[in-house]
Amino acid sequence: xxxxxxxxxxxxxxxxxxxxxxxxxxxxxxxxxxxxxxxxxxxxxxxxxxxxxxxxxxxxxxxxxxxxxxxxxxxxxxxxxxxxxxxxxxxxxxxxxxxxxxxxxxxxxxxxxxxxxxxxxxxxxxxxxxxxxxxxxxxxxxxxxxxxxxxxxxxxxxxxxxxxxxxxxxxxxxxxxxxxxxxxxxxxxxxxxxxxxxxxxxxxxxxxxxxxxxxxxxxxxxxxxxxxxxxxxxxxxxxxxxxxxxxxxxxxxxxxxxxxxxxxxxxxxxxxxxxxxxxxxxxxxxxxxxxxxxxxxxxxxxxxxxxxxxxxxxxxxxxxxxxxxxxxxxxxxxxxxxxxxxxxxxxxxxxxxxxxxxxxxxxxxxxxxxxxxxxxxxxxxxxxxxxxxxxxxxxxxxxxxxxxxxxxxxxxxxxxxxxxxxxxxxx
Numbered sequence: 101x102x103x104x105x106x107x108x109x110x111x112x113x114x115x116x117x118x119x120x121x122x123x124x125x126x127x128x129x130x131x132x133x134x135x136x137x138x139x140x141x142x143x144x145x146x147x148x149x150x151x152x153x154x155x156x157x158x159x160x161x162x163x164x165x166x167x168x169x170x171x172x173x174x175x176x177x178x179x180x181x182x183x184x185x186x187x188x189x190x191x192x193x194x195x196x197x198x199x200x201x202x203x204x205x206x207x208x209x210x211x212x213x214x215x216x217x218x219x220x221x222x223x224x225x226x227x228x229x230x231x232x233x234x235x236x237x238x239x240x241x242x243x244x245x246x247x248x249x250x251x252x253x254x255x256x257x258x259x260x261x262x263x264x265x266x267x268x269x270x271x272x273x274x275x276x277x278x279x280x281x282x283x284x285x286x287x288x289x290x291x292x293x294x295x296x297x298x299x300x301x302x303x304x305x306x307x308x309x310x311x312x313x314x315x316x317x318x319x320x321x322x323x324x325x326x327x328x329x330x331x332x333x334x335x336x337x338x339x340x341x342x343x344x345x346x347x348x349x350x351x352x353x354x355x356x357x358x359x360x361x362x363x364x365x366x367x368x369x370x371x372x373x374x375x376x377x378x379x380x381x382x383x384x385x386x387x388x389x390x391x392x393x394x395x396x397x398x399x400x401x402x403x404x405x406x407x408x409x410x411x412x413x414x415x416x417x418x419x420x421x422x423x424x425x426x427x428x429x430x431x432x433x434x435x436x437x438x439x440x441x442x443x444x445x446x447x448x449x450x451x452x453x454x455x456x457x458x459x460x461x462x463x464x465x466x467x468x469x470x471x472x473x474x475x476x477x478x479x480x481x482x483x484x485x486x487x488x489x490x491x492x493x494x495x496x497x498x499x500x501x502x503x504x505x506x507x508x509x510x511x512x513x514x515x516x517x518x519x520x521x522x523x524x525x526x527x
Contacts, residue, residue: 101222101305101308101309102214102222102223102255102305102308102310103216103302104211104212104213104214104301104302104305104347105211105212105213105302105342106187106188107188107211107342108184108187109184109188109190109210109523110176110182110183110522110524111183111521111522111523112180112181112182112520113181113182116178116179116180117142117144119279119520120279120281121145122142122144122145123146123281123518123520124138124145124147124151124518125516125519126314126517127150127249128233129516130147130151135147135153138151144175144180146248146519146520148168148171149168149171149172149240149244149248150168150249152165152167165239165242165244166243168240168243169244172523181523184291187298188291188292188298189211189291189292189298189301190209190210190211190289190290190291190292190521191209191266191269191289191292192208192209192210192287192288192289192290192346193206193207193270193286193287193289194206194208194285194286194287194515194517195285196285196356196515197285198358198514199468199470199471203285204354204356205354206348206353206354206355206514206515207266207267207270207349207352207353207354208266208347208348209266209292209301209347210345210346210347211345212342212345212524213251213342213343213345215322215323215326215343221309221501221503222310223253223309223310223312224310224311224312224500224501225319225500226496226505226506226510227312227316227505227508227510227511228505228508229316229320233317234317234320234321237317237318237321238324238325241321241322245525245527246523247318247322247343247524248519248523249315250315250344250345250346251312251314251315251318251319251344251345251346252312252314252315252345252346252517253311253313253315253345253348254348254493255308255309255310255348256308256349256350262304262349263352263353265300265301269290269297270288270290273290273291275289276289276290277521287521309501310345311350311496313511313513314513314516318343319343322340326340326341339526339527340526340527342524343524346517350493350497356513356515357490357491357493357496357511358468358490358513358514359440359468359470359489359490359491360466360467360468360488360510360511360512361467361469361473361485361486361488362444362465362466362486362488363466363467363472363473363482363484363485364464364465364482364483365465365482365483366463367409367463367483367484368455370409372409372414373414376452377416380418380419380422380423381405381417381419382417382419383415383416384414384415385414386413386414386415388413389474389475389478390474392406392408392413392415393406393470393474395415396470402418403417403440403443403489404417404418405418405440405444405448405486405488405489406474406486406487407484407485407487408473408476408478408484408487409477409484409485410477411477413474423437423443423447433498433502435495435499435502436499436504439491439499439507439510440488440489440490441488441491441506441510444486445457448486465482466509468512470487473486473487490511491506491510491511496511
């Protein structure tokens with residue numbers, strides 16, 4: 101199954117740079133307005149490679165991708181970036197905060213993972229990708245022969261065999277990276293180099309499938325780049341067959357999946373207490389949005405959604421038997437339609453309200469913060485907000501194993517991995 105190997109990462113030389121000033125969040129969540137601040141922080145910030153900016157006069161021979169390659173070469177020559185001395189897996193912990201302010205810590209490790217076509221069902225996606233981001237990542241990979249943003253993938257470890265190796269590493273060694281980020285949250289990294297540990301990790305993963313959590317575009321880009329290089333070099337044995345992954349246990353890592361709530365500045369008028377809603381939901385009108393938030397956060401086996409419209413709050417509990425009567429006989433598997441986001445889009449938006457998807461997407465806004473979502477109608481002038489429950493790791497697994505993809509914005513994994521600690525220099 102999954103083929104993982106230790107590797108010699110390209111690392112920042114901590115004698116020459118302050119790691120806190122050169123790392124950054126994943127490139128795809130940095131807003132354009134914040135890019136300049138990262139550029140100003142340090143002349144060696146990873147943003148100059150991983151999220152370059154267009155400049156006047158750019159062309160085919162001089163652009164943000166060629167500049168990224170130049171920065172990388174220059175920093176290697178100057179000893180700012182150095183190749184690690186021996187092959188290693190890299191254990192990693194990252195503290196993070198949930199939207200409600202609670203602090204958690206995620207434990208994981210990095211490896212060079214063999215690229216596998218999705219058809220083999222060894223590495224599995226759960227989201228649909230778009231062409232724009234893939235084109236950007238491919239141009240960067242062609243210029244730098246590297247991947248700097250790790251892909252986050254999940255695996256099952258119910259016996260905690262892998263988790264025990266990571267725990268022992270953390271317990272017995274001092275981290276070679278130990279910093280706090282700009283939010284005051286601690287990030288640490290250890291090398292796993294012992295033959296016994298590295299061989300056992302590789303062997304354990306030969307029985308496992310990997311489920312991509314974040315980084316679908318980067319993974320598909322790496323597949324395309326691998327195929328390009330195979331054709332260019334005339335062989336299937338190339339250095340471009342592996343990708344940098346952060347591997348995270350579904351059971352033991354401390355990772356979180358947040359819901360992504362929907363908000364609308366404009367929306368058609370409707371009544372959640374109408375007969376059309378009551379056919380499929382038990383509808384309860386609540387006194388306040390605070391009461392609705394409490395109900396949405398309370399653990400429950402029932403499929404529930406929240407609606408805030410005209411400053412009124414409603415809790416909807418799905419009548420599963422009635423809903424299942426109208427599920428299509430073909431199209432998606434039943435589990436797809438039981439996702440919280442699918443119930444919202446398929447049942448409420450499409451069937452009950454009859455709103456075309458194009459109209460929905462034209463005015464939709466997203467947030468993982470339940471306070472922002474509930475307050476958007478009461479305080480911020482939004483017309484309607486819809487609160488959903490988070491997807492579960494088991495739902496991600498079922499969707500992936502059945503070659504399905506979830507609706508857009510179905511999962512939001514925390515933490516978002518820091519970029520810049522490790523670079524997989526492939527050539």
